[in-house]
Structures are given as structure tokens and as C-alpha cells.
Amino acid sequence: MTDTNVSTIAETTAKGPAFRYLSCLRPQDILVLQGPPLLGAAFAMRHLTLHHVAPHHVAPLVTLVVANVLLVAHIFLLNDWSGVHADLADPNKAAGVFIVRGVGRGEMAALTATLLVLSILLFRRLGTTPLALSLAIATLSALYSLPRFNWKGKPLLNSLTHLAGGVLHFLLGYSIGSALDRRGLAIATFFALIFVAGHLTQEIRDHHGDALNAIRTNAVIFGPRGTFAASLALFTFAHAILLLLALTGILPSVLAVLVAVYPLQLYWSYEALTDGLTYASVSRLQTRYRVLYAIIGVAMVAALAGAHARVQHSRQTSRRPPLAEHSQAPAASPFR
Numbered sequence: 608m609t610d611t612n613v614s615t616i617a618e619t620t621a622k623g624p625a626f627r628y629l630s631c632l633r634p635q636d637i638l639v640l641q642g643p644p645l646l647g648a649a650f651a652m653r654h655l656t657l658h659h660v661a662p663h664h665v666a667p668l669v670t671l672v673v674a675n676v677l678l679v680a681h682i683f684l685l686n687d688w689s690g691v692h693a694d695l696a697d698p699n700k701a702a703g704v705f706i707v708r709g710v711g712r713g714e715m716a717a718l719t720a721t722l723l724v725l726s727i728l729l730f731r732r733l734g735t736t737p738l739a740l741s742l743a744i745a746t747l748s749a750l751y752s753l754p755r756f757n758w759k760g761k762p763l764l765n766s767l768t769h770l771a772g773g774v775l776h777f778l779l780g781y782s783i784g785s786a787l788d789r790r791g792l793a794i795a796t797f798f799a800l801i802f803v804a805g806h807l808t809q810e811i812r813d814h815h816g817d818a819l820n821a822i823r824t825n826a827v828i829f830g831p832r833g834t835f836a837a838s839l840a841l842f843t844f845a846h847a848i849l850l851l852l853a854l855t856g857i858l859p860s861v862l863a864v865l866v867a868v869y870p871l872q873l874y875w876s877y878e879a880l881t882d883g884l885t886y887a888s889v890s891r892l893q894t895r896y897r898v899l900y901a902i903i904g905v906a907m908v909a910a911l912a913g914a915h916a917r918v919q920h921s922r923q924t925s926r927r928p929p930l931a932e933h934s935q936a937p938a939a940s941p942f943r
Contacts (some may be wrong), residue, residue, distance in 0.1 A: 631705040633683050639897055640679045642904050643773070643798045644671060647780030650794055653911045667733055667783045674729035675779070678741055680720035682730040682748040688715045689752040690759075698818030699886050736782040740775050747772045760823040769806040773799030793857055800845035801900065805893070807838035831884045839876055842896075843869075859910040865903055866937055872896050 648671060652664065687705060691712065694700040701707065705715050723745060730741040746850045751768050758764050776788055777795035785791065810817070810826040811834050817824045826834040843929065846869045853863035875895045882888035 627709045630708045631710055632680055637679050640819055643777040644675050644780030647777040648784055649908050649911055651784030670729050670732055671783055674726050677726035678724045681719055684719040686752040688719055689754055691818040696820055697815055722859045732784050740779045742773050744772055762825045762828045766803050770799050773802030790857055797845055797848045799843045802839050804838045804841035807834050812886055813885055832941055859914045861910050
């Protein structure tokens with residue numbers, strides 16, 4: 608352990624256990640993974656507007672957010688706990704390892720288990736389907752991270768795990784406002800493809816450390832450039848799915864215009880490729896496309912709200928009483 612790591616331990620230990628535990632979390636990653644279930648809930652509860660939201664609508668959403676934060680935090684901490692020795696040997700990760708931050712393995716195991724239990728208890732309040740979906744996600748996390756199963760080190764299987772997890776994560780939110788159906792599964796496919804493509808990008812970023820630790824990720828087995836091509840193909844396929852969903856009416860048709868921003872991601876990807884797919888260049892690419900998909904998420908919510916407002920306006924118009932017989936119709940405008 609380096610002098611820098613020893614100094615970090617001393618500093619974090621002096622700030623108390625709460626700070627030490629919080630310093631081990633990945634706030635940016637946890638925030639990013641609030642998107643799919645919240646958007647799932649938005650698509651399931653698309654008939655609601657601010658004027659129609661009641662306390663019995665708000666409570667499940669708040670419970671979903673808190674439970675999902677706990678679940679995602681558990682997933683990341685389990686991954687960090689399981690891969691602690693590999694992370695200590697990775698020069699890009701060593702400084703952020705929980706042991707370096709003054710948290711022991713036993714403490715981390717207890718914290719990880721506590722987060723899962725609290726999350727499951729909250730999902731139980733939302734019903735049988737959300738509970739089952741959350742348990743399925745936690746199971747996939749254990750299969751991926753725990754050394755006994757080590758799906759992280761099994762090429763293709765690790766990507767299939769993320770594909771299934773991406774579908775389940777969207778449906779987790781969708782299930783609190785609607786029964787699971789083909790529409791929900793179709794929309795979940797878009798988010799799952801983005802999730803898998805992002806996972807491959809993460810593997811490319813961590814390629815050096817994973818190769819050093821003999822972890823058989825896709826990037827280690829097939830090479831960073833081959834994995835990068837696969838990641839880009841999946842991102843492209845996801846946008847094709849988005850366009851198809853919009854054109855077929857499963858999503859609001861206005862969302863078809865979102866594919867126009869995809870060339871921006873292609874350009875950023877080209878920049879990362881020409882920079883040699885270094886840790887820094889891939890990290891920059893991740894930050895950029897995460898912002899892009901956050902904007903897409905906001906656009907989806909806005910489109911849902913707009914579509915509902917148009918439906919409400921149409922209903923109100925159809926309920927208006929007919930004009931009196933003596934009323935004169937207005938002259939047609941030549942500018943129509």
C-alpha cells in the first residue's frame with residue numbers, strides 16, 4: 608500500500624464512520640441508474656398530469672425512488688466488495704477502493720446486506736410484481752459479482768446478464784403503474800440495449816486493469832477495438848428501436864426526432880477511438896453520452912405530458928355543446 612493510500616485512510620477515518628461509508632458509494636452511477644425505472648413508471652402512469660396527481664400516486668413513486676437507490680447502491684457495493692483485490696491492483700481504481708477509504712471488508716459486507724434488505728422491504732410495499740423483479744435483479748447482480756459464480760469473467764454471458772437486468776430494471780418502474788405487457792417489454796428493449804452497450808464501454812475503459820488481473824471480460828478476450836465496435840452496434844440498434852417504437856405509435860411519434868442527436872454520439876465515439884480508447888478518453892465518452900441520454904429521458908417525459916394534454920384537449924372539445932342553429936359559421940381562412 609502506497610503512502611498516498613495510507614494518508615487517505617487516516618483522513619477518512621478521522622471524519623467518522625458515516626463519511627467513510629458514504630465515500631464508498633458511486634453517486635454518479637447510482638444517479639444514472641435511477642433513469643430506467645422512473646421512466647418505466649412515467650410510461651405506465653402516462654395518463655396522469657400534475658392536476659390529477661393524488662397522494663396515492665406520489666407515495667409509490669417516492670417508495671420506488673428510495674428502494675431503487677438502495678438496490679443500486681447494494682449492487683455497486685457488492686461488486687466492489689467482490690472485486691476488492693483486483694481493484695487494489697488496478698492503478699486506475701486503487702485510490703477509490705473502500706479499504707483505502709478506511710472501511711473493512713466485514714463492514715462493507717454488512718452495509719451491502721443491509722442495503723439489500725431495506726430495498727426488498729420497500730419493494731414489498733409496492734406489490735408482488737415489483738418485489739419479484741427486484742429479487743431477480745439482485746440475483747443477477749450476485750451471479751455477476753460474487754467470485755463463486757463470476758459471471759463478470761464469462762464473455763457474452765456477462766452481456767446477457769446486463770441485457771436481462773436492463774429489461775427488468777425498466778419493468779420494475781413500469782410495474783407500479785401498469786400490468787406487464789408487450790408495450791412495456793418493447794420499450795424496455797431500448798433501455799436494455801443502451802445498458803448492454805454501456806456495459807461494454809465500461810469494459811473497454813477498464814480493459815488494462817482487467818487484463819492485469821486476468822479477468823476474462825469481453826474487452827480482454829475480444830480486444831478493446833472489437834468490443835468497441837460491438838458497443839457502437841448496440842447503441843445504433845437501440846436508436847433504430849427507438850425510431851421504430853415512435854413510428855408505430857408505441858412511443859409518442861414526436862420522439863422519432865431524437866435519432867437526429869445520435870450522430871453526435873458517433874462523433875464522440877470516433878474521438879475516443881482516435882485517442883486510442885484510453886481510460887481518460889473512454890471516461891470522457893461515457894460522461895458525454897450519459898448527458899445525452901439524460902436529455903432523451905427528459906424529452907420522453909415531456910412528450911408523454913404533451914400527448915396526454917392533447918388527448919385531454921380533444922375530449923374537452925368533443926364535449927362542447929353544438930352551436931345554435933342561428934349562429935353563423937366563421938369564414939374559412941385562406942391561410943390554413
